[in-house]
Amino acid sequence: MSKLGIKDIAARSGVSPATVSRTLRNPELVNKDTRKKVMKAVRESGYTPNRFGSSLRTQQSGNIVVMMPDITNQVNAGIIRAIEVEAQKAGYSVLLGDTQGQEARERHYAQMVSSGQADGILLYTHRLPFDLDNLTANLPPLVNGNESIEVDGLNKVMVDNVQGAKDGVNHLVALGHRRIAAVLGDNNAPSNRERLQGFQQALQQAGIEPDEQYLVQGDYTTESGMKAMEALLKLRKRPTAVFCFNDDMAIGAMSVLREYGYAIPGDISIMGFDDIRYASLMNPPLTTIHQPLEEIGQASMRLLLAQLSGKNPVPQHIQLPLRLVVRQSTGPAPASD
Amino acid sequence: MSKLGIKDIAARSGVSPATVSRTLRNPELVNKDTRKKVMKAVRESGYTPNRFGSSLRTQQSGNIVVMMPDITNQVNAGIIRAIEVEAQKAGYSVLLGDTQGQEARERHYAQMVSSGQADGILLYTHRLPFDLDNLTANLPPLVNGNESIEVDGLNKVMVDNVQGAKDGVNHLVALGHRRIAAVLGDNNAPSNRERLQGFQQALQQAGIEPDEQYLVQGDYTTESGMKAMEALLKLRKRPTAVFCFNDDMAIGAMSVLREYGYAIPGDISIMGFDDIRYASLMNPPLTTIHQPLEEIGQASMRLLLAQLSGKNPVPQHIQLPLRLVVRQSTGPAPASD
DNA sequence: TTTCGGGCTGAAAACGTTTTACATCGAAAG
DNA sequence: CTTTCGATGTAAAACGTTTTCAGCCCGAAA
Structure with missing residues (x-):
């Protein structure tokens, strides 16, 4: 990579550096013939303006x-x-x-x-x-x-995380679920709080008593989804549906259920959030909230x-x-x- | 973002721009006291060297x-x-x-x-x-x-794609498979050619006759994995194992098998390549080749x-x-x- | 005391471009 | 024939650093 500068092009095409610069940035300011000459030189030499010179001047x-x-x-x-x-x-x-x-x-x-x-x-x-x-x-x-x-x-x-979560819960409620658990995502992610908010609002609107034990903390990783699911399975009254606040955790949860021999959705329904590429290819395909x-x-x-x-x-x-x-x-x- | 320059720092700390620059880039060249003065000014003003000035000079x-x-x-x-x-x-x-x-x-x-x-x-x-x-x-x-x-x-x-593919095939052969299909990846990806090469070599070493109909072209996408699997299922003599040249295609293939009601690995074994994050969470968990x-x-x-x-x-x-x-x-x- | 050298520092050049201000030229207008 | 003007081009400054070069100061060696 030789040090090819605007001056070289200027020399090659017999004009001044300024004209070369204009030809490149504001072609309309320069005469057609000159323009052609310059462009030819540029093409032949394979010149690319140095970004730093340019950026330094333009502050961009x-x-x-x-x-x-x-x-x-x-x-x-x-x-x-x-x-x-x-x-x-x-x-x-x-x-x-x-x-x-x-x-x-x-x-x-x-x-x-x-x-x-x-x-x-x-x-x-x-x-x-x-x-x-x-x-x-x-x-x-x-x-x-x-x-x-x-x-x-x-x-x-x-x-619209709030509405998304609501839609999810409503879907589960419509299927007759009353014991609906949530696997929360990263605690200091606003998205998680919004989803939780929608989750709780929808539950309330459905007249379902909130139950602390059905809220288990995760962190959006598959591992946390697995742990959360295991915790939920230990409950005396298991939830019949689990809303995981992202697909990764849902996939983790599903793998745990499979391992323990539970049927999805026969025993427990699982719902995700995000609709990642693999959601539709899970076994069974994952119900989820699609992100654009x-x-x-x-x-x-x-x-x-x-x-x-x-x-x-x-x-x-x-x-x-x-x-x-x-x-x-x-x-x-x-x-x- | 105001235009704070090295000269401002120089003025603030009563030294020359050169010394400021040295303080920042080669602190060992400048006296301890001077250094302190300069650093103080830098901190107080929140100065950050402009990248372009610097890059222009250093060509980096x-x-x-x-x-x-x-x-x-x-x-x-x-x-x-x-x-x-x-x-x-x-x-x-x-x-x-x-x-x-x-x-x-x-x-x-x-x-x-x-x-x-x-x-x-x-x-x-x-x-x-x-x-x-x-x-x-x-x-x-x-x-x-x-x-x-x-x-x-x-x-x-x-x-080592060749060896990776060989390992995969050997695993399948050890399990007693003789009718082993491959779902190939993107045709002009060298990785795909290498995997194919390993696949064929391993087959040959196992004394298994190569069979063209068991080689189906994919392109590394889940969709192509699905299509390929469907094609393989239509064969008179179905393969007993399918080696997909990446996990995405394997996941696609698995979803097709589930849809058609085949048992994995009861009816057909599936093998992937890559060991992506979700491979171990599939149902069943995917046998695959791990990439570091x-x-x-x-x-x-x-x-x-x-x-x-x-x-x-x-x-x-x-x-x-x-x-x-x-x-x-x-x-x-x-x-x- | 002079000389030397080492440690620091400052002045100024250089990096490659863009752009302002100005010069030139030809043609149109007076 | 001069003036004016527009179109086109040039010279030079500017952008913000880094770094070479030289100089200064001070202490040590002679």
Whole structure:
């Protein structure tokens, strides 16, 4: 990779560096013939403008950073893929910020936008990795997705977790279930709290007494789903349906049930949340709440681009609907017991 | 975000910009007291060096790009997470290049390193997105992982697909299977060809006549696994075991078997490849070949860092072992037929 | 006392681009 | 024939760092 500069192109095509730059950035400002000459030289030499020279001058990096707690998660992966497509269309590159839930990593990635390495940031975590003092005024272009951060004036792309959970519960209630357990997700994830809220509201509306023992804490991992299920099976009065607040935990729960010889949904109905790629391929196929991953990614990117393009309108809050997908892991409540 | 520069810090702490820069990059070159003064000013003002000024001067972006066909794939996601961790440790950020198998996107991301936007590139695709003429000489720092590119002098991190497939077949043969089918992956993925090669070699060593009808083409997607399984079920002489060349296809195949009422492994044994997170949670748990994702990511990054740090030793070829994980989707061949 | 050298620091050049301000030229207008 | 103007091009400054080069100061050696 030789050091090919704009000056070389200028020399090659017999014009000044300025003209070369204009030809590349604002072709309409330069005469057609000159333009042709320059383009020819560019093509022949395989010149690519050095990003740093350009960025230094324009103060624009052309990067955005996407912060997620875990790229390995199917939901996050789906979202980031959509983001990447949109970003590329708009001429941006995406810097991956897998935070693994660690605040230090979150701050590290937040730094990137302060240092100019990125122009904006997409936050799918529940913490705002910026100092609180100079907060409200000068936040960088930013949109908060999925896990709602309790700060005013943020652009947000959320999903209707409350309604989603309600739909799930209603489905179970309609099947005759009364002893409905929930396996909660990560305790400090807003999404988890919202789902719990919807869960409890729906139960109440159905006239079902809330029962603490049917609320077991998980953390969105398959392992926690397994543990939770085991705990539930030890109960004197087992639930007839278990609503896991994501598919990973549901899949964990199902594997435990299989191991112990319970029939799904014959003995216990299982319901998930997310509709990951494998949900429909489970045995039995998992009833779950479908997340519009692509739409989430697209909407987030759209909001970010709006901010990046200078116009900084009223912060928007987009709320996308979820959709109950009934499959075969849920069925009528067992007649007896 | 105000425009806080090195000069501001210099002024604040009563030294020259040069000293500030040194304090930040080569602290050992500056007197302890001066250092303290400067650090104080830096802390108080919250200064972060502008990446472009720095990059422009040093010709180092601090970014690497990783190119993968699909981030949504569990294998890729696992690898990139490991990469990200290692990269951050070494002070690099990772630019996500999800190519979706499109050559245009591959070239786009390859450009990033020509334009200086990235210092190196991790290629998990089977094509080299650089022009062939000025090839051998001046390739950027690069390592090729998983899908081997047939070009001399590349640093590679591979997995022993041939042996992995052999291990799989041997396991099936040991269980008494003779009619063993394979569901192939993406036809132009080298990994697929290697697995096929191992598959065929193992069959031959076991003295089993190769049978064309037991080789059905897939493309590594769950859907293709489903289709392939359906095709296999239509055969006059059904196979007693099916080796799917990745877990996604195996999961698809299993769902088809369930739908048609076949017992796994009672009627047909199923074997996957990859050992994704959900493999052990399937019903029944999937026998498969485990991929050391973390090691792949780490080794790749290690090789890349070696190149980035200037020393450009003989190109290395790291080959990581795979491990057969026997679970319950494979069992003895049915006695009859 | 002078000389030397080591430890620090500062001035200034350099990195590669974009863009402002200005120059040139030809043609149209007076 | 001069003036004006638009179109096109150029020179040079600016962006924010890093780093070379040189210089200063001070203590040690001669």
